[in-house]
Amino acid sequence: MQQIQRIAAATVASVLAGKSLTALLENVWREHRDLSRGDRGAIQDLCFGSLRHLGRLRAVLDQLVSKPVAKPELQCLLVVALYQLEYTDAAPYAVVDHAVECASQIAGAQMKAFANAVLRNFQRNRETLLGKADASDEGRYSYPAWWIERLRSELPLEADSVLRAGNAHPPMTLRANRRRLSADAYLLQLASAGMQARRLPNDALQLAQPVPVDQLPGFATGEVSVQDAGAQEVASLLDVADGMRVLDACAAPGGKTAQILETGVADVLALDIDAARLRRVQSTLDRLGLTARLQCADAARLETWWDGQPFDRVLLDAPCSASGVVRRHPDIKWLRRPADIAGFAAQQGQLLDALWKVVARSGKLLYVTCSIFREENQEGIDRFVARQPDARILGGMPGREGLLLPNDEHDGFYYALLQKS
């Protein structure tokens, strides 16, 4: 457990220094090739859990120390151990013993007694400490104060449930490859493999228990993909007919490109600015037996990639704050700063303006974000329509005017469908 705590503490400390958890974990797997599947799962759980509940755990730790812990890795070790004590089944004596050893490795033998005192004190006074932590918003919800305030002002009725949904374990949801089989047929395959699942209204299949993808029947041979139910609205909204020219402007890693291609025979150009991420689109399409033209380009710089032929359909799955998917990426709530949201909104506006030029007359552009902040969603679209007299917003969006709030079925998304008149 000691090595696992140590790696988790270093990883959480690096997140708090501004790095992405996904990238950090990829590094950990590369550097520690000897870790078993179980160890990897444990490290992942400690990092995800500690970040999910970071506000509450820090509010507890603050009460247990007379002055802030100076060394970030030591502070994060204590957060990780508190997470284990409060939220996992790990044997408390083992959590404390190993954390004490780890503290000595991180900050010297004199820290053993300190770590021991902090953790034992938590065990003795748990209820009082948690009660005080829960008295503050950041402690109760485990989000930065600005995030909580923003949601409360934009979604006064839903803020509490949205904040709580963002701290839940996300469901694992599948999309059957319609070219190969129906959702019902795949549901039967899951049942024969002993996996329980339910079919959601849009044919997404939600597993009762997440499993590693290589255990999904037919995954390697392209019968199924993993995709949140909220993301599975794209193909039906875009309404692509066979033979249409379609642009997927921000395509990587290719979940939505594949979804579009599975529903018909379209001529799809998939762009992404990130060459490494674009390679993931290719492997997704290869696995599913689908074909698209892929190009690494900045979608906003038309002169670098556009041949002048308009597109019948454009999907702009824009770079965004990802505030709707924090339960899958709990580092996001601690990495984002309030000013980032305006930055994303400006970038989204530029992409919208540029890509509107490539939409054919009567053609449609579907704008999507996995953000739940209004500035990146409705406000951005209202500003865009005010600048573009030939753009009109089409109705019939999912959720409340296109806003899907995270719940037990899906993550948070925003959809707006625009038609060129």
Ligand SMILES: C[S@@+](CC[C@H](N)C(=O)[O-])C[C@H]1O[C@@H](n2cnc3c(N)ncnc32)[C@H](O)[C@@H]1O
């Ligand atoms: C939300 S993700 C797309 C997810 C993808 N549509 C899917 O469903 O798998 C946004 C993507 O936009 C790409 N991106 C950001 N700015 C871009 C730009 N100016 N031009 C093209 N791609 C861009 C990022 O590299 C990232 O892969």
